[in-house]
Amino acid sequence: MGNFLQQLINGLTLGSIYGLIAIGYTMVFGIIGMVNFAHGDLFMLSAFIALLVFLVLTKILGVTSLALAFVIVLIAGMVLTSVWNWTIERLAYRPLRGSFRLAPLISAIGMSIFLSNFVQVVQGPRNKPVPPMFNEVIHFSPGGAYDVTLQYKQLVIGFVTAVLLFAFWYLVQKTALGRAQRACEQDRKMAALLGIDVDRTISITFVIGASLAAVAGVLYMMYYGVVNFSDGFLPGVKAFTAAVLGGIGSLPGAVLGGLLIGLIEVFWSSYFSTDYKDVAAFAILAITLIFMPSGILGRPEIEKV
C-alpha cells in the first residue's frame, strides 16, 4: 500500500509536468490544426533558460532567498520562452497558412531539429547538473503500512501547476481574449468577419502554450536536477500522447491526459519494467490515435467532403 501511494504521488507529479506541456499542443492543434512538433524542444529550451537565469540570480546577483529566486526564474522563463515561441510562429509557421496541409508539420519538424541542435551548439552536449532546490522531504509514518515520502519539490510542482492551470483556465473561459481564442478555434473565417484579429489570436495561443511549457521546463529542471539538449523529444512525445488521450483541442482533457500518462509511466516502471516504459508511452499513443482519435474528452471530428 505504501508503495502504491508513493507511486501515486510520483505519477501525479510527473503527470502535472506532462499536462502543462500538453496544453501547448492541444491549444495549437485546436486553433490551427497543426501538430506543433517543436513544442517538446521549446520545453527543453525553457529548462535551459531557467537554469541560466537561476545561475545568474544565485551566482552573480547573490540572491539568497530560494523562494524569491524560484519566482523570478519562473517569470523570466515564461517571458523569454514566450518570446521564442512568438518568433517561431511568426517566422516558421505563419507564412505557411494556406500552403499544403503537411507544410506546417514539416516546418515544425525542421524547427524541432533546429532548436535541439541550437541548444547543443550554444550550451554544449554534456548534461548540466542543476543545483539542488527544495530538497526537504516529509516522511509519513516511517516503517508503518503507509510509509510515504513526500518531497517539497512535489508539493511545489502540484501547487504551481494548480495555480497556473486555474489562471489560464480563467483566461480562456472568462476573458475577451479567451472568447476570441475559442471563436477562432470554431471558425477562423467567421471570427475574422466579426472583427477578431485572427493572426494576433493565434500568436497569443502560441504565447500561452509557451509560457505553460516554460513552467513545465522550470519544474522539470528542479525535479530531475539535470538538463540535456536531447531532453525535449521524449517528454514532448509523451505530452502529445497526453493531449491526444485527453481529446485534442480540450484543455481539461490535456491535463487529464497528462496525469494519466504520468501515472501509467510511473506504475509501469514500478510494477513491470523500467526498460519498456517508453515503449508503453508510444504504444498508448498509437493505440489512442488508431482506436479513439477523439480521446476521452474531445469532440469527434466530422469529415466534410
Place this chain on the structure above:
Amino acid sequence: MTATTHKIDAASATTGIGAAMIKDAIAAAVLAFLLCFPIIMLHAESDNDGNLFLTWRPWAVVVICAIAFAGRLSVSLYQARPVADRPVVAAAAPSASAAFIGRYIGAFGLAVLVVFPLAVWASLGSSGSLKWIDSYGIQILIYVMLGWGLNIVVGLAGLLDLGYVAFYAVGAYAYALLATTFGWSFWICLPLAGILAAFWGMILGFPVLRLRGDYLAIVTLAFGEMIRLVLINWIPFSGGYAGIASIPKVSFFGLPMRDAPGSFAEFFGLEYSPIHSKIFLYYVILALALITNFVTLRLRRLPIGRAWEALREDEIACRSLGINTRNTKLTAFALGAFFGGLAGSFFAVRQGFISPESFTFNESATILAIVVLGGMGSQIGVALAAVFLIGGFELLRELEWMRQLMQTIFGIPDFDPAQYRGLLFGLAMVVMMILRPRGFVSTRLPSIFLKEKKAVSGSLVKEGHG
C-alpha cells in the same frame, strides 16, 4: 489626378530608409536580444565536481543583434522598392530549357555516377580516393536509395511516414542476425531482408489505414521509435546498445574481398587493396538505387502507381471511383519498406557493425527532408537533394580553414563546423517550406498522357495532402 498620387506614392517609396523602417529594424534587434539573452550570452559549463559556472559571450549577442537589425532593414527596403523594379511574377509554366535539362540530366547523372569511383581512383590513388568513394559516394547513394524508397510512400501515395528508419533497421538487423547466426551470404540475405521489411511495412501499415495527415505521421513516428526501443531493450535478441559487431563482409561472386589466399585480388592478379571492396560496394549500392528508381518509374505507369497518385490527390474521390484504398496504401507501405530494408542490409554489410544508435528519429527526419527538399514525387529532385544534404554535411567536416579563421579572428578555440550540421539542416527544412514548398524540382511529368508529355507545375498537384 490618380496618376499624380501614384507618382507621389512612388516617390515617397523611393526616398529610401524611412522612420518606420528604422523602428522595425530596432524592434527586430531588441527581439534578437531577448531571444539570445540567456541562452547565447551565458554559457553554463560544469567542472569535474558537478558545479556549474557561467561564462559570458556578449560579443556573439552584439553580432546577432546587428545582423537582425541589418536583415530587417534590408527586407523593408526590398519590400518598399519602386513598383517598376519588381519582377513580373511569371506563370509557373516550365520553360523549354528546363524541359531539356530535365530530359538529359538523368542520363548525364548516371554516366557521372558510373565513372565516378574509377575516375577518382585513377586520379587520387588507392588511399586518396578511399574517402571520396566511401564517405561521399557510398554514403550519398545510400540516402538516394532511402529517399527514393520513402518517395514511394510520401511522394507518390501521399502518406507522411515519420518512422521510415524502422524498415531500414529491420533490413540491417535481418542481415546482421542471419549472417552471424546462420552464416548466410549477403546475396541470400539481401532479398530476405527486403521481404522481411516489406512484411513489417504491412504489419505497421494495417493499423494506420484509416488515419490521415498529421495523425498518420505521428503514429508512424511512434512505431519507428517502438522498434528502436525494442532493439535497445531486447538484449538477448539484438545485443541492446552494444549492437551486433563483426558482420561478415560482402563477397564478389563468392570471392572474399580481403587479404587472403583465394580472394578477389588474387583471382584477378591484382595487388590487394581495401579500395577494391569499397568500389565494389559502391557499384552494389548504385545498382540497388537504380533498381529502386526503375521499379518506381515503371510502377507509376501501372494501375497501382496511378492509384497511388490518385490517392495522394484525393482519397475520397479515389474511394468513390472504386479504388481499393486499403490495398493501395498497403502496397505503397510494403514497397517503400522493401527498399528501405534492402538499403538497411547494405548498410549493415558496409559498416560491419550496427547498433540502435544508427536508427534514431533524426535519421527518419533526414530521409524525409531529402524527399521534401527534392520535391515530393520527383525522382531526380530527391537524388539531387540527397547529394546536396549528405554531401554538404560531409563537406562541413572538411572546413579546416574555417576552424583556423574562427580561432585567429574570434578567438573561439574549438570551433567545429560539423557541429552545425543539425542546426543548418533544421533551418533548411523550415526555409524550404516557406520559400519553395514544392522542393528543388517543382515540375512534374504526368505518368499518363495523351499524345504528348507536358510538364505540370508542382503547384497544381497536391502532394501529401490529406
